[in-house]
Amino acid sequence: MGAGPAALCIVAELVEQNLAVTAIASQAPDQPWPNTYGIWAEELESLGLASLLGHRWTNTVSYFGNGLGDDDSALVNHHFDYGLFDQDALQKAFLERCSEVTWRIETAEEVRVLGATTEVFCKSGSVYRARVVIDASGHRSRFIQRPYLGPVAEQAAYGVVGRFSAPPVEDAQFVLMDFRPDHLTKEEITEPPSFLYAMDFGEGVFFVEETSLACAPPLSFSTLKKRLHARLAHRGVEIKEVIHEEHCLFPMNLPLPDRTQPVLAFGGAASMVHPASGYMVGALLRRAPTLASQLAVALSKEPALDSASLAREGWKSLWTRELIQRHRLYQFGLRRLMSFDEARLRHFFATFFRLPREDWSGFLANTLPLPRLLMVMLKLFSISPWQVRFGMIFGVKQIKS
Ligand SMILES: Cc1cc2nc3c(=O)[nH]c(=O)nc-3n(C[C@H](O)[C@H](O)[C@H](O)COP(=O)(O)OP(=O)(O)OC[C@H]3O[C@@H](n4cnc5c(N)ncnc54)[C@H](O)[C@@H]3O)c2cc1C
Numbered sequence: 001m002g003a004g005p006a007a008l009c010i011v012a013e014l015v016e017q018n019l020a021v022t023a024i025a026s027q028a029p030d031q032p033w034p035n036t037y038g039i040w041a042e043e044l045e046s047l048g049l050a051s052l053l054g055h056r057w058t059n060t061v062s063y064f065g066n067g068l069g070d071d072d073s074a075l076v077n078h079h080f081d082y083g084l085f086d087q088d089a090l091q092k093a094f095l096e097r098c099s100e101v102t103w104r105i106e107t108a109e110e111v112r113v114l115g116a117t118t119e120v121f122c123k124s125g126s127v128y129r130a131r132v133v134i135d136a137s138g139h140r141s142r143f144i145q146r147p148y149l150g151p152v153a154e155q156a157a158y159g160v161v162g163r164f165s166a167p168p169v170e171d172a173q174f175v176l177m178d179f180r181p182d183h184l185t186k187e188e189i190t191e192p193p194s195f196l197y198a199m200d201f202g203e204g205v206f207f208v209e210e211t212s213l214a215c216a217p218p219l220s221f222s223t224l225k226k227r228l229h230a231r232l233a234h235r236g237v238e239i240k241e242v243i244h245e246e247h248c249l250f251p252m253n254l255p256l257p258d259r260t261q262p263v264l265a266f267g268g269a270a271s272m273v274h275p276a277s278g279y280m281v282g283a284l285l286r287r288a289p290t291l292a293s294q295l296a297v298a299l300s301k302e303p304a305l306d307s308a309s310l311a312r313e314g315w316k317s318l319w320t321r322e323l324i325q326r327h328r329l330y331q332f333g334l335r336r337l338m339s340f341d342e343a344r345l346r347h348f349f350a351t352f353f354r355l356p357r358e359d360w361s362g363f364l365a366n367t368l369p370l371p372r373l374l375m376v377m378l379k380l381f382s383i384s385p386w387q388v389r390f391g392m393i394f395g396v397k398q399i400k401s
Helices: 005-016 043-046 085-097 221-234 283-302 307-318 321-339 343-353 357-364 370-383 387-393 395-399
Strands: 023-024 039-040 053-057 057-064 076-077 084-086 101-103 110-111 118-122 129-130 155-164 172-180 194-202 205-215 239-251
Touching: 005 023, 005 085, 023 129, 039 043, 039 194, 039 283, 039 357, 043 053, 043 084, 043 283, 053 194, 076 357, 101 129, 155 194, 155 221, 155 307, 205 221, 205 239, 205 321, 239 370, 321 387, 343 370, 343 387, 357 370
Parallel strands: 023 101, 057 172
Antiparallel strands: 039 084, 053 084, 057 076, 110 118, 118 129, 155 205, 155 239, 172 194, 194 205
């Protein structure tokens, strides 16, 4: 169910395994996706898919300093290429591999597990029956059960693709996080922090986006828009033409799904977003082949396997013990970061990007094995200033009390 990146990715892999697939989606699979997806180029290179990038930046930087121009550590050069997917190429690459699949343009309303099979009831009145249903209908799926662990933090961002009175970032530059707070008033600096994510698209077009990493409740679009305009104005930059506006809102620490349920999920519905960064597409590409092959193996070993058993096999492969433990560590880290004030958060990220590149990039891609991830977190702790260390252990609220 679905036609976003998660659905197309898993359908392509299921077809590769010679499994019979019917896809149900509210929108046609070749309809353009509303979001643009970014990724560190190396993640795609390691999968042999770097040609799917529509834009690639070598000049990749962040700013974490005091913004007064007297602090060299304000600018961090990542020395690591970042890219944006060519949406059309990515969608086509998936769809070429699924040419045999029937797409039903339908909205699923209910999923009923019968035993050997599962039925999907659609708004139109149609009913589809399958051996196992994979829900790839996104972060807000109502078919997947997960425990309630308190309010869910959301990443929120307001962005503009447009033309500006002066370049908002340098020529051919990508800015991962501009945390300079010099445009904020004394009151604003005590509010939940946000940063600028920005890039030069060439030919006078730039993308600038004010982003709140994670907050519950999320920062409103109007706050983010106001902050973006204030940030630009402080640098003497005015928006001259809006080509496209982006409103971004998705959960960062959605609890892991109940892995005994008889419906399987993939992508946002399966809580696959990286809780510390908000990225997911690299994880989809890496994890879909294993999930599809696990389902194919289970079906070939025991052709009569019922829906619940098949789903269980799928959940085991998608959320291995190792991945669950890594996810918990990331969620713990995110909770700590969310308790940090603006200055502490800047110091945290400035320290994080002082880690060796393999460490911070592996942390962000979630490709470090658990022991190495723990080592990296300990290393980060040991090189952090004491305020950050205290925050990491106790969270900031405890320090104040
Ligand atoms: C604005 C934005 C920017 C992001 N940027 C990045 C990024 O740069 N890099 C990155 O890795 N991640 C990014 N993410 C996070 C994540 O990768 C995306 O949210 C991603 O789109 C999730 O993919 P998905 O396929 O699980 O869900 P979606 O993309 O939400 O797709 C869900 C699909 O299911 C269909 N559907 C929904 N309900 C039903 C139903 N009842 N019946 C049938 N079909 C249904 C929808 O029509 C849609 O086709 C971003 C998220 C947002 C919101």
